[in-house]
Amino acid sequence: MRTIIIAANWKMNKSIEEAHRFALEVHESCKDKEIPGLVPIIAPAYPYLGLLADVAKNCVLEIAAQDVSAHLEGAFTGEVSAAMLASMDIKYAIVGHSERRQYHHESNELIREKLAALQYYGLTPILCIGESLNERDEGNTYKVLGTQLEGCLRGINIHAPQDLIIAYEPVWAIGTGRTATGEQAQEAHAYVRAWLAKNYSKKLAKSISIIYGGSVTPANLGALLAMPDIDGGLIGGASLVFENYRQMIYIAMQKLGVVHD
Numbered sequence: 001m002r003t004i005i006i007a008a009n010w011k012m013n014k015s016i017e018e019a020h021r022f023a024l025e026v027h028e029s030c031k032d033k034e035i036p037g038l039v040p041i042i043a044p045a046y047p048y049l050g051l052l053a054d055v056a057k058n059c060v061l062e063i064a065a066q067d068v069s070a071h072l073e074g075a076f077t078g079e080v081s082a083a084m085l086a087s088m089d090i091k092y093a094i095v096g097h098s099e100r101r102q103y104h105h106e107s108n109e110l111i112r113e114k115l116a117a118l119q120y121y122g123l124t125p126i127l128c129i130g131e132s133l134n135e136r137d138e139g140n141t142y143k144v145l146g147t148q149l150e151g152c153l154r155g156i157n158i159h160a161p162q163d164l165i166i167a168y169e170p171v172w173a174i175g176t177g178r179t180a181t182g183e184q185a186q187e188a189h190a191y192v193r194a195w196l197a198k199n200y201s202k203k204l205a206k207s208i209s210i211i212y213g214g215s216v217t218p219a220n221l222g223a224l225l226a227m228p229d230i231d232g233g234l235i236g237g238a239s240l241v242f243e244n245y246r247q248m249i250y251i252a253m254q255k256l257g258v259v260h261d
């Protein structure tokens with residue numbers, strides 16, 4: 001059974017008080033609980049990482065960075081290294097989000113360097129890939145996903161599930177309120193898993209969590225999780241509201257059979 005990941009990507013939202021209160025509420029509802037098979041993650045803005053990492057101690061909640069430097073250390077003003085994240089007990093970082101590809105012109109090669117830096121310090125990269133609406137309409141979805149996977153993972157060793165999480169995020173579904181149907185997402189996830197099987201091994205491909213992102217809400221998460229290759233969500237807008245996040249954790253727990261209605 002693969003790990004289900006419910007990851008909140010807060011982007012550049014929330015004051016420090018709001019972020020803190022939210023994390024305390026999650027801590028309060030999760031403390032002393034083990035939820036085998038489920039990892040709830042919050043990716044807040046950089047300045048809040050330390051505070052939230054402290055709240056998440058002794059709790060199933062994990063904190064992720066939204067990005068990382070490709071460089072290991074040195075004169076890179078404004079950058080934060082994987083080593084710095086590791087020293088704060090941060091175990092996950094998002095790389096290759098479509099907003100960074102679009103607004104910061106990040107290439108697959110740069111994303112690969114970031115991924116390698118994270119792995120070097122033992123963090124799990126959450127690698128985002130996904131096609132634009134044009135690319136989908138032109139029938140190029142798999143070609144785009146294959147190019148992104150090849151460009152971001154060439155030469156990258158993956159031995160175990162904690163070495164990589166992949167987030168399939170069709171760009172046309174991010175922040176638009178237009179979610180991929182369970183079937184559309186499943187097709188893309190199956191392609192990604194087959195790519196991993198071909199380029200690594202079947203055993204590894206079966207063990208890697210592939211999560212879906214793009215206008216996920218408590219209303220559509222259940223249908224997505226019902227698909228055989230969808231192992232959770234990377235959730236932007238809807239994750240900003242605590243009640244939504246709580247409900248999405250609950251839906252994942254239902255999927256695991258840990259709770260029943």
Ligand code: PEP
Binds near residue numbers: 214215236237
């Ligand atoms: C995201 O930012 O990764 C995302 C999927 O955003 P939203 O859920 O708002 O579409």
